[in-house]
Amino acid sequence: MAAPLPEVVVFDVVGTLFDLAPVESALAAQGAPPDTLEAWFERLLHSAAALTLAGEFAPFAEIARSTLATTSARVGVEVDADAVLASFRELPLQPGAREAVGTLAAAGIEVAALTNSGADQARSLLERSGVLGSFAEVLSVEAVRRYKPDPSPYRHALERLGVCAERSAFVAAHAWDVVGAANVGMTAIWVSAHERIWPLPRRAGVEVADLRAAAERVLAGPPGA
Amino acid sequence: MAAPLPEVVVFDVVGTLFDLAPVESALAAQGAPPDTLEAWFERLLHSAAALTLAGEFAPFAEIARSTLATTSARVGVEVDADAVLASFRELPLQPGAREAVGTLAAAGIEVAALTNSGADQARSLLERSGVLGSFAEVLSVEAVRRYKPDPSPYRHALERLGVCAERSAFVAAHAWDVVGAANVGMTAIWVSAHERIWPLPRRAGVEVADLRAAAERVLAGPPGA
Structure with missing residues (x-):
């Protein structure tokens, strides 16, 4: 029996969905x-x-x-x-961002954003790129006043999205963010385009080359399933 | 009545006592x-x-x-x-480091080190520079497995040194380390030579130009006394 797909995929924003x-x-x-x-x-x-x-x-x-x-x-x-x-x-979307969000939405998977920056700033970037409508929630660490990779922002996001960690995935271009999401039990996906070489002593999550591949990885089912 | 001087001054090591x-x-x-x-x-x-x-x-x-x-x-x-x-x-001591340690010892104030790096590495740097004998303790975050500015390493150092936060001072060239020490109640002194401009939104501790001035600041008594 195939393991169930995630109900929600949460994306980091600055550096992950958007290019600096x-x-x-x-x-x-x-x-x-x-x-x-x-x-x-x-x-x-x-x-x-x-x-x-x-x-x-x-x-x-x-x-x-x-x-x-x-x-x-x-x-x-x-x-x-x-x-x-x-x-x-004025940050533009990263290559594959629009396609990744569209692919997940078409598969009936909810998409959300969780940022270390301000929620208003993230929302305005998503709006400017015409993809805000695809996001169920745009959440910021401001709500809990503790920065990622502290567990609080991820848990806050899961609570707001009404999903348990095991039925969610998190996508980031930063290893530290992947480690934080994995720490609370989310399926974590590292987009390697920015850092290129995993910068921490121990690996966490799975690696993909870009955001399009991240969406495909989500649709392929949980790792080890 | 003059407020009492600190019993112990704890120095950060890499970047503070030693030059990169x-x-x-x-x-x-x-x-x-x-x-x-x-x-x-x-x-x-x-x-x-x-x-x-x-x-x-x-x-x-x-x-x-x-x-x-x-x-x-x-x-x-x-x-x-x-x-x-x-x-x-092969890091050399920062300008004023030797004098600062000597000044404090001459005033009967204990000197210690607390590093994010390994204790052995810090001890070997101090030994190589001929100042290890002046240090009562060389402590590392390894003992608590949480990096500064988490409160644990500072509290561990205070416990090992047998001093309360209020009778201790902490000297660092990094604002984040100063904030961490102030957070546990230590008198915190920021040596501005490296960062030049305080990098955080809110100031913490007092500012001095170099390590010699840090020792003089300690001997001048607690801020506001």
């Missing part, structure tokens, strides 16, 4: 060296996780602004933060 | 672009914090190796990981 290329261009236009985005974004993510570990919370946009000041001082360039942060409103 | 310049040189010798260290180290720190949030643990050296593979793939260079990781054994 416009942020990279905005930084380059300000004279920042090529790897500034990488250094800044890792500092931003670490700062968010660190605040959660220390029992504090600040909105993602505020951490983005304060970490950008430090990263640009470190790489020795003066950056117009407003111009760089504005570029976050 | 040899790691930067090792990366440059492998053809890595100038900001690779920044991108890698932020990814390494984020991965460590993320594992803690997801309830997992892996040794710092293992996360260093796995994140280096991802970061070097992202910046498009092939890096000999053994050569880069070996450079961590």
Whole structure:
């Protein structure tokens, strides 16, 4: 007997559904060296996780602004933060994103988003790309004030979606997010296009090349089934 | 009546007592672009914090190796990981480190180290620089298997040192570490030489320019006293 397919597939948003290329261009236009985005974004993510570990919370946009000041001082360039942060409103969908969402919807599987950024920002990106209507929920860590990969945001999403972890899948382009989803029992899928090499000592979840392959992987049934 | 001085000052190790310049040189010798260290180290720190949030643990050296593979793939260079990781054994003391430790010892204040890396690695760096004898304890997150700024490592250090948070100070060159120490009630001192601009939305602790100034700040008594 075939194992049942997931009822819901939850996608991470920034870097997974959406491409950060416009942020990279905005930084380059300000004279920042090529790897500034990488250094800044890792500092931003670490700062968010660190605040959660220390029992504090600040909105993602505020951490983005304060970490950008430090990263640009470190790489020795003066950056117009407003111009760089504005570029976050213009992220395009990643290759295969539209098709993946369409494939899942056609198979009767609910699609949702769970982001470390603001819910309004994520919703506006999805709307701008014309796919917001396909999403049952757009959820943010703001609701629980603890950043992924803390268990709280994933559990909050499962509760809001009315699904148990075992009947859900989570798709992300970041290994740490995959580990967090697997930790609460979701079927976790790592899209390798961004990180290329799994960055953590121990593997978690399954690996696919892009979002189209992630949707196909979901429809193929649970791993080991 | 003057408030009492701290009984113990705990220092972070990698990046605070020791300078990462040899790691930067090792990366440059492998053809890595100038900001690779920044991108890698932020990814390494984020991965460590993320594992803690997801309830997992892996040794710092293992996360260093796995994140280096991802970061070097992202910046498009092939890096000999053994050569880069070996450079961590040759870190020199930061300017003012020796003097800071001497000043505190002369004032009868105990000095300790608390590191996210391995205890053996930290101890060997201190020994190589001839200051190990000044340290009452060299403590690592390995003992609690949760990375700073989770409260556990700081509390473990206080317990091992037999001091309450209120009679201790913590010195770090990383804002997230300062926030973690302040969160458990330690007097927290941020050495700004590395990050230059405080990277988090809300300030915590007091700011000094270097380690010598950190020791002087400790001897000046608790903030607000």
